Amino acid sequence: MYIVLFGPPGAGKGTYGRKLSQWLGIPVVATGDMLRAAIEEGTQLGERVKKYVYAGELVPDEIMREVVKQALDSETAKNGVIFDGFPRTLQQAKMLEELLSEKGAHIDLIIELDASDDVIIERLSSRRVCPKCGAVYNLRTNPPKDDSKCDVCGTPLVQRDDDKPETIKFRLDVYHKQTAPLLEYFRQQPVDYLVLNTEGTIEEGEKKLREELVNLGILR
């Protein structure tokens, strides 16, 4: 089963992606995380995408094609994947359909996560990450026990550059501009399409999502 999890940065794609992965037993392919990891490891791919990622801009399609193809071809992806953060443009959506059709597959379900810009800016600017072990905290909803240090390894927490308010606003603008046509395109596709408002708590969101998946016959 191939699922596209879609929505603005900070709408909860990471959270709901992990849930879906648990429920369905298929991996999440988070292209943003893959690119960030490549940059940190200093790989050739990382070098090529660094400037786009740091500027909050879209990585060119030909690079994304390689990244996505590799993810689809991996052994863990043989029963399907949940795409988090891809596709972001109409071009990328068509590219994904092409790559899937080469495998005799297609997108089975599109889930649009929805939250207002104000909610997102507040949510993301409270996010802190551990630069050592990767643990993620939120100063409002999931604060570390000791001040500003990681619960797991004690390392001082940092704010990602792309979680700073001015970058968030820019990322939201990019999202709205680039993805408006994609949204329209997705809604016209003959595939199951869900909209999940994620402004409430994660528990509420999970419950709603689960009910929807049961209604569609994807979960029991």
Ligand SMILES: [Zn+2]
């Ligand atoms: Zn840590």
